[in-house]
Structure formats: structure tokens, C-alpha cells
């Protein structure tokens with residue numbers, strides 16, 4: 001499915017602006033962004049329950065919607081799954097699954113039974129939705145959505161109503177089924193973890209626009225700006241000013257290629273990428289090209305988080321606070337002096353954005 005330049009205005013404001021997407025069969029594209037950025041609106045345009053002011057939507061080269069054509073949702077070969085599963089409470093599970101199917105009664109029933117087997121609910125056909133757990137209801141909703149063999153599945157925060165322990169299993173199961181059916185999936189979520197786990201491609205959305213797209217690895221490891229970096233994890237920010245395409249900091253020199261002299265830049269580093277070394281009679285390790293110059297800090301807090309330890313430092317040179325996470329157990333006592341290094345291959349250097357202060 002191809003989405004080109006979708007724009008939707010409400011009350012004179014672009015809620016969705018020039019959004020383009022390409023969702024291939026068997027692939028999951030994840031529209032990821034904070035609440036209110038226009039994800040659901042985009043999905044509703046694709047579903048056909050709302051109409052864009054500009055742009056077009058195509059499926060296998062056929063126009064579903066443009067300036068002159070606007071197919072209704074039921075003519076789009078699209079399946080929908082939303083947070084509230086919206087099963088029909090007065091219909092049995094099998095009738096819920098068969099609901100969107102057309103054709104002879106026996107054929108519909110057979111297809112619905114196949115679908116229930118696929119989501120591991122064979123034998124639940126005559127139950128009613130209220131007799132099922134949240135996870136089971138979710139699987140019925142999935143069975144119902146895929147029963148008509150949609151080419152594209154649109155999912156809006158479909159797992160957010162489930163409790164954490166259930167979620168991972170159901171996510172993986174859902175993904176396996178959709179991949180096996182070779183369905184193109186457009187999944188909306190505000191949770192970076194969910195996007196990282198499920199997406200083949202992430203389209204990062206902000207204020208109605210897609211600001212970055214790519215495989216989860218690339219979006220995480222090569223963010224386009226500070227806000228994109230901060231959307232996926234806590235970050236540390238160190239400021240500097242550019243002279244001759246370099247910026248000099250207490251952590252040594254960083255490259256700032258193509259950035260004009262006098263520009264203020266932010267060096268962004270995720271807490272797990274800070275390197276820590278021990279104090280050696282007031283000295284740290286020697287500078288290296290990869291780690292730069294070590295800067296000394298004093299531990300102000302150490303917390304054990306289970307998978308990792310989080311250590312906060314008050315930096316000697318400017319009194320700023322930096323956070324570092326270390327896998328496993330590392331709990332230095334408050335007051336301990338340690339040396340911090342910023343790995344050049346792990347940090348990002350961005351010119352300061354005017355809007356960054358607002359966050």
C-alpha cells in the first residue's frame with residue numbers, strides 16, 4: 001500500500017501534513033509518535049472513515065482515495081484493529097469472527113473456525129465475549145479482522161488495553177499470524193518499545209509530520225535530531241560551540257562536519273553508552289581517539305533497576321548531572337569519584353534547535 005502526501009486540516013490547523021508511507025505485504029510499518037501527533041487521524045484516512053484534504057492512497061496501483069475517488073472502508077480490502085476490541089457482546093465468538101465474511105453460511109462458518117484455530121481458540125466458538133479473558137478477546141478480534149483476508153491491516157494501539165505479562169506473547173503471536181498471511185500491516189503506537197519490537201520500519205511522527213523513517217536499528221542509532229533521540233530513551237546532553245568544524249568540551253573534541261563557526265551544538269548520548277572508569281589517585285584513564293578525554297564526576301545516586309544499574313553523577317567541571325546505566329549490578333556509593341567518557345561512535349552531535357528549549 002502506498003500513501004502519498006496525506007494532509008488533513010481541522011479548524012485551520014494541519015493535524016496531518018504531507019504524510020507518505022509505503023507498506024509492503026508481509027511487512028510491519030509502525031507509525032510512532034507522542035499522543036496527539038496525528039497517528040490515529042492518519043489511520044482513519046487510510047481506513048476511509050475520514051477523507052484527506054490532499055494526497056492519495058493506493059493499493060497495488062489502484063486508487064483507493066484521491067481528489068476525485070473515495071472508496072468506502074468496506075471496499076478497501078483493509079482490516080481494522082483498535083484498542084477496544086469492540087467485539088459484539090450479544091454474538092458468540094464464532095459469529096463475531098464470521099461477521100465480516102460474505103458467502104454461504106457453511107463456508108463462512110468454516111473460515112471462522114479456521115481463524116479460531118489459528119489464534120489458538122478452537123473450541124471457544126460458542127462462548128460469549130464476556131466469558132473470555134482480555135488476551136482471548138484480543139485474539140478473537142484478530143481472528144475477526146483477518147478472516148476476510150484483508151491485504152492491509154490497520155492497528156491502532158491494539159495492545160495497550162492488555163496487561164504487561166500478556167502483551168509480549170500476544171504481540172509476537174499476532175505478528176506471526178499476519179506475516180504468515182502476508183498482510184501489509186500499519187501499526188500505530190506511542191510506545192517506542194512496542195515499535196522496536198514489532199516494526200520492520202518505523203515512521204517517527206511529530207506534530208503531524210513524519211520526521212524520520214527507517215529500520216528500528218537505524219532510527220535508534222542514527223536519530224535525526226535530539227527529540228528523535230529522546231523519544232527512545234533517556235538522554236544526556238552536553239553543550240558546545242563549533243570552531244572549525246569541531247567543538248571542544250571537557251570530554252575532548254567532537255567532530256561537527258559542515259556546521260558553521262559559532263553554532264551552538266548539543267552532544268547527545270544515551271545513558272547506556274557512557275563509559276565509566278575508576279579514579280587512579282585523582283587521575284582517570286588516558287585519552288583515546290574513540291573515548292576522547294575522561295571527565296570526573298561524583299556519584300550522587302546509584303539505583304538497581306533489575307536488568308541494569310542507573311548511576312547519576314555530579315560533574316566536577318560544571319556541576320551538571322549525567323546519567324549512566326550499566327548492565328547488571330554496579331552500585332558505587334554516593335561520593336565516589338569516577339571518570340566518564342563519551343564514545344565518539346555512540347554520540348550524536350546536533351545544532352541546537354530553537355524549539356528544543358520548550359521540552
Ligand SMILES: Nc1ncnc2c1ncn2[C@@H]1O[C@H](COP(=O)(O)OP(=O)(O)O)[C@@H](O)[C@H]1O
Nearest residue numbers: 010011015033034035036037038039040041042
Ligand atoms: N475530528 C476532529 N476534529 C478536530 N480535531 C481533531 C479531530 N480529530 C483529531 N483532531 C485533533 O488532531 C490531533 C491529532 O489527533 P490524533 O490523530 O488522534 O493523535 P494521536 O492518535 O497521534 O494521539 C489532536 O490534536 C486532535 O485533537
Ligand SMILES: [Mg+2]
Nearest residue numbers: 039040041156
Ligand atoms: Mg491515537
